[in-house]
Amino acid sequence: xxxxxxxxxxxxxxxxxxxxxxxxxxxxxxxxxxxxxxxxxxxxxxxxxxxxxxxxxxxxxxxxxxxxxxxxxxxxxxxxxxxxxxxxxxxxxxxxxxxxxxxxxxxxxxxxxxxxxxxxxxxxxxxxxxxxxxxxxxxxxxxxxxxxxxxxxxxxxxxxxxxxxxxxxxxxxxxxxxxx
Amino acid sequence: xxxxxxxxxxxxxxxxxxxxxxxxxxxxxxxxxxxxxxxxxxxxxxxxxxxxxxxxxxxxxxxxxxxxxxxxxxxxxxxxxxxxxxxxxxxxxxxxxxxxxxxxxxxxxxxxxxxxxxxxxxxxxxxxxxxxxxxxxxxxxxxxxxxxxxxxxxxxxxxxxxxxxxxxxxxxxxxxxxxxxxxxxxxxxxxxxxxxxxxxxxxxxxxx
Numbered sequence: 001x002x003x004x005x006x007x008x009x010x011x012x013x014x015x016x017x018x019x020x021x022x023x024x025x026x027x028x029x030x031x032x033x034x035x036x037x038x039x040x041x042x043x044x045x046x047x048x049x050x051x052x053x054x055x056x057x058x059x060x061x062x063x064x065x066x067x068x069x070x071x072x073x074x075x076x077x078x079x080x081x082x083x084x085x086x087x088x089x090x091x092x093x094x095x096x097x098x099x100x101x102x103x104x105x106x107x108x109x110x111x112x113x114x115x116x117x118x119x120x121x122x123x124x125x126x127x128x129x130x131x132x133x134x135x136x137x138x139x140x141x142x143x144x145x146x147x148x149x150x151x152x153x154x155x156x157x158x159x160x161x162x163x164x165x166x167x168x169x170x171x172x173x174x175x176x177x178x179x180x
Numbered sequence: 181x182x183x184x185x186x187x188x189x190x191x192x193x194x195x196x197x198x199x200x201x202x203x204x205x206x207x208x209x210x211x212x213x214x215x216x217x218x219x220x221x222x223x224x225x226x227x228x229x230x231x232x233x234x235x236x237x238x239x240x241x242x243x244x245x246x247x248x249x250x251x252x253x254x255x256x257x258x259x260x261x262x263x264x265x266x267x268x269x270x271x272x273x274x275x276x277x278x279x280x281x282x283x284x285x286x287x288x289x290x291x292x293x294x295x296x297x298x299x300x301x302x303x304x305x306x307x308x309x310x311x312x313x314x315x316x317x318x319x320x321x322x323x324x325x326x327x328x329x330x331x332x333x334x335x336x337x338x339x340x341x342x343x344x345x346x347x348x349x350x351x352x353x354x355x356x357x358x359x360x361x362x363x364x365x366x367x368x369x370x371x372x373x374x375x376x377x378x379x380x381x382x383x384x385x386x387x388x
Contacts, residue, residue: 021243048329049335050335053335078335078336080321126265156329
């Protein structure tokens with residue numbers, strides 16, 4: 001997976017990585033590591049893992065945290081007033097798509113990333129129906145494309161809904177990679 | 181106050197019983213909401229360092245929906261009710277009692293409100309029984325609905341707790357008579373916050 005993604009990151013702009021549930025934690029770290037090697041400034045959109053354990057996991061993998069900025073959509077569900085962090089924006093809930101979109105714009109303006117990592121669309125699927133998710137992905141892909149950065153989305157590989165999501169997004173995104 | 185690192189067998193048994201009281205009350209509340217029996221498994225109780233929690237409640241290699249709350253006064257700990265998404269949707273459909281029959285696969289805004297209210301009812305049932313038993317005021321924060329995968333569950337449970345802090349971890353499975361709603365109560369409290377409650381218990385039993 002890393003080899004195909006690494007090669008494609010040079011020429012293509014938008015990606016979906018479909019990951020088996022059992023491998024998800026390990027693969028999402030590998031992806032972050034790949035992006036760390038490839039880019040100088042990465043915006044990590046996290047809807048699944050609280051920020052402190054996420055940073056700890058990334059540091060444990062030897063990832064350079066100075067290259068990362070976080071848009072965190074999960075920590076406030078556990079800690080209503082998280083400590084201020086100059087390298088993070090916190091949004092109240094993972095399904096607050098308006099605030100998420102605004103946070104992405106602010107990140108472009110203030111951090112100037114060359115790549116976004118969206119972890120994960122499967123979390124959004126708990127809260128929103130397929131049409132809303134597709135529209136949202138379309139909207140942020142257009143925004144990020146116009147800005148000139150790349151974006152890597154993740155989702156789980158199993159399930160009817162996920163299969164439909166992957167089919168629909170393959171029409172919008174440059175490349176879909178299925179992890180075996 | 182001296183740090184708690186060990187508990188006597190009486191204290192462990194007392195804490196297990198209070199956990200049973202709490203989950204029993206919460207299951208009665210759930211049963212009333214769903215108008216069907218709710219069956220509980222035997223609680224699994226562990227006293228461990230917070231950093232070991234992920235070994236006990238990870239391995240949930242599926243995407244789950246949870247109702248999460250944190251006790252903020254009277255106790256120091258977290259409560260999580262966990263369901264696979266299909267069971268969460270069945271739960272909501274049961275609570276609605278004949279709402280929309282349209283097949284759904286995600287939680288609408290209204291569903292999230294229902295789940296948060298459910299969470300408040302169940303957590304209140306759990307913590308109120310503890311508060312009455314220990315004659316202690318216990319308040320929890322407004323529950324939130326979360327979607328978690330894998331080891332993220334442990335992250336929620338030990339958020340704002342130091343890695344080396346000793347915690348009491350209780351997991352109780354439940355399912356409804358219809359088998360359409362299956363889930364877990366996961367409760368985690370720091371031992372240091374339980375100490376005053378244990379002292380009160382001993383006083384009640386004339387053991388101090």
